[in-house]
Amino acid sequence: MKSLKKIFLNGIVDENPIFRLMLGLCPTLAVTTAAINGVGMGLAATFVLVGSNLVVSLLKKLIPEKIRIPAFIVIIATFVTVVQLVMEATLPSLFNALGIFIPLIVVNCIILSRAEIFASKNTPLAAVIDGLGMGLGFTLAITLLAAFRELLGNGTLFGLTVMGSTYEPALIFIMAPGGFILLGFILAFLNAMRKEGA
Amino acid sequence: MRDFIKLPLVLFLVALIAGMILGVTNYLTKEPIRMQHEMALRNAREELFPDSEFITLEELSLSEENDNVIAVYESQKDGILVGYIVTMEKTGYAGAILLNYGITIDGMITGVNVGTNSETPGLGAKASDVEFTGQFIGKKNVTLVKGTAIADDEISAITAATITSQAVVDGVNQAIVVSDLVMEK
Amino acid sequence: MFKELLTSAIAIGIIGLVFGIILAFAAKFFHVQIDSKIAAIRAALPGINCGGCGYPGCDLFAEKVSTGEARVNGCPVSSKEQKAEIAKIMGVEQEDVEPLFAVVRCIGTNDKVTMKYEYEGIQDCAALAxxxxxxxxxxxSCLGMGNCSRVCPTDAIEIDNGIAIVDRKKCIACGKCAIECPRDVISLIPKSAEPIIMCSSLNRGKEVKSVCKVGCIGCGICKKVCQFDAIEMKDNNPIIDYKKCEDCGLCAEKCPTGCIEFDFKKRKIAFIEEEKCIGCTLCKKACQFEAVEGERKEIHKIISDKCVGCRACYEACPTDAVHLISR
Structure with missing residues (x-):
């Protein structure tokens, strides 16, 4: 059994869901048009991940093998709906910005896969730490991507103008192709760092 | 045989408890959500017709092509009808955009308020900015152009966000028609 | 409030119930007899799908083990406990198999060999060959273009000065490098192997010397000096039988070209624990270097100057009185 510290750091570095496991790419590319959206989506997903991991781990002995998928999905969907309702009540602008991608957290690969691979086979504490690690890794990754896209494509960062008025925003970075290209560059950079360091 | 009892029972219990949690959450957030919507509406009204009273028009009975109109409000100042606020939904680039238009009894636009939407930040989301919506004030029927607007009835589209811009323009023209229809009644 | 709560809870609850019943039916109708052994074996594996067993995935390996086609300890990255678990599932005795690692049998670095020409082309061993x-x-020779290094899943191979070197600790013995090498100079040997033959040349004498300063010239001295008959010469190339090899390092010492790798620093020395020694002289008989003194019923002692740190006496002692310690 790995130490809790190792489990936590695993989700941020070694098995970062976006940069290493390549899971949850759908919201990654869709909502990273502004840095604040990245943070919002990341934290919402982290809450769901921690919650569902905890519940799945607590119930792991009670859920029969044959219905584990519907059971997991119901648990995950419940957490997502709670997040959605709370967000609509307290953070309406973020809620609108994330739009349909909040309900899509239900089928975010990261959450179901961690429930299946980790939470259903480990203690509740380990599952919570894994959820935190993976969730934060996800948040950091998409916020990084979103920061780049917002900076290059809009000249702002978290809504504050950073690039001077003479900067002509490269709109491609806000659009889908730009997102893919930028993600590709980040991955290439990280792979190169890994190879050299190793 | 044991399966036939265990599987449905477990799923029933999981779903039941999930349903209860959701019921509680819904109950707790219903009021704040309603208040959020009300606040948005109040802000919109202030922007379009400052210091006025509003009466919600019931029984709109509009034709099918105006199915996207959610509500029409009469705007009155000191008891006199000055115009209407037409609230509708138009499909933009990334789904529905909630739009509130202020139209005077002469068919002139007092303002455009862009409500909840999921347009792309930096592109379609710019429709909420005053640089775009400000163009509409004081105009009557408008058309969308790319680049600079020259004639009086032209609206300059947001760069690389033509679909969103077109939706707002189509909406305002529809709002003018609707306010005319309502006035006739 | 309670009415709302109850409605939503019951509504979703009923949906759950209905689908639970549907799934129960489906489980019955579409039931597939899976050998529970396969699932158990699969659960005991590390599950990283590395292909080290030779099969394209852990699921298939588990299947092959259950049919007997694959060895019970065929997964090179599984722990001892996991191997024991799989053996238990299959109901067989777990043979203790030595973990292996890959070695590139060539030390012909760019400065030690003669080059036929200067190469400026695709950095690919097959292309160069x-x-x-x-x-x-x-x-x-090893061509050092790095094909092996590129396929290594654990980044255990480094190219240095024109040859490939495998990091013994990182290697998981998956065998991909050995398959990839177009010159066939990579072999898998026990991880604890100490003297290692580092040349693959089948030529001898002048033919080798003229092209490489550190190549094996096929003189056979290693075979001659080995006290344990662990070395055979095949086509001018020595092969060490690690079952017989006692790690003494004499072959490496006597090799005229220095093509046998042996860490002389690691050489141990034998030490006899007096309390445990029963004076049976078995160690003395096993020692080929006359490094044990002491008659029958007398406590034996190691003559440190003669001891080369091989394992002969250690293995011969019936009372575990011999210890191998660092010098």
Whole structure:
């Protein structure tokens, strides 16, 4: 059994869901048009991940093998709906910005896969730490991507103008192709760092 | 045989408890959500017709092509009808955009308020900015152009966000028609 | 409030119930007899799908183990406990198999060999080998273009000065490098192997010397000096039988070209624990270097100057009185 510290750091570095496991790419590319959206989506997903991991781990002995998928999905969907309702009540602008991608957290690969691979086979504490690690890794990754896209494509960062008025925003970075290209560059950079360091 | 009892029972219990949690959450957030919507509406009204009273028009009975109109409000100042606020939904680039238009009894636009939407930040989301919506004030029927607007009835589209811009323009023209229809009644 | 709560809870609850019943039906109708053994074996594996067993995935390996086609300890990255678990599932005795690692049998670095030509082309060993047998004079050499390094799943291979070197600790013995090498100079040997033959040349004498300073000239001295008969010469190339090898390092000491790798620093020395020694002289008989003194019923002692740190006496002692310690 790995130490809790190792489990936590695993989700941020070694098995970062976006940069290493390549899971949850759908919201990654869709909502990273502004840095604040990245943070919002990341934290919402982290809450769901921690919650569902905890519940799945607590119930792991009670859920029969044959219905584990519907059971997991119901648990995950419940957490997502709670997040959605709370967000609509307290953070309406973020809620609108994330739009349909909040309900899509239900089928975010990261959450179901961690429930299946980790939470259903480990203690509740380990599952919570894994959820935190993976969730934060996800948040950091998409916020990084979103920061780049917002900076290059809009000249702002978290809504504050950073690039001077003479900067002509490269709109491609806000659009889908730009997102893919930028993600590709980040991955290439990280792979190169890994190879050299190793 | 044991399966036939265990599987449905477990799923029933999981779903039941999930349903209860959701019921509680819904109950707790219903009021704040309603208040959020009300606040948005109040802000919109202030922007379009400052210091006025509003009466919600019931029984709109509009034709099918105006199915996207959610509500029409009469705007009155000191008891006199000055115009209407037409609230509708138009499909933009990334789904529905909630739009509130202020139209005077002469068919002139007092303002455009862009409500909840999921347009792309930096592109379609710019429709909420005053640089775009400000163009509409004081105009009557408008058309969308790319680049600079020259004639009086032209609206300059947001760069690389033509679909969103077109939706707002189509909406305002529809709002003018609707306010005319309502006035006739 | 309670009415709302109850409605939503019951509504979703009923949906759950209905689908639960549907799934129960489906489980019955579509039931597939899976050998529970396969699932158990699969659960005991590390599950990283590395292909080290030779099969394209852990699921298939588990299947092959259950049918007996694959060895019970065929997964090179599984722990001892996991191997024991799989053996238990299959109901067989777990043979203790030595973990292996890959070694590139060539130390012909760019400065030690004669080059036929200067190569400026695709950095690919197969491409280079196709050009008149490569740029190094020896036709059995490692070409150092890094094909093996690129396929290694654990980044255990480094290219240095024209040859490939495998990091013994990182290697998981998956065998991909051995398959990839177009010159076939990579073999899998026990991880604890100490003297290692580092040349693959099948030529001898002048033919080797003229193209490589550190190549094996096929003189056979290693075979002659080995006290344990662990070395055979095949086509001018020595092969060490690690079952017989006692790690003494004499072959490496006597090799005239220095092509046998042996860490002399690691050489241990034997030490007899007096309390446990029963004076049976078995160690003395096993020692080929006359490094044990002491008659029958007398406590034996190691003569440190003669001891080469091989394992003969250690293995011969019936009372575990011999210990191998660092010098």
């Amino acid at each position: 196709a050009l008149g047998g490569g740029n190094k004079g020896c036709e059995y």
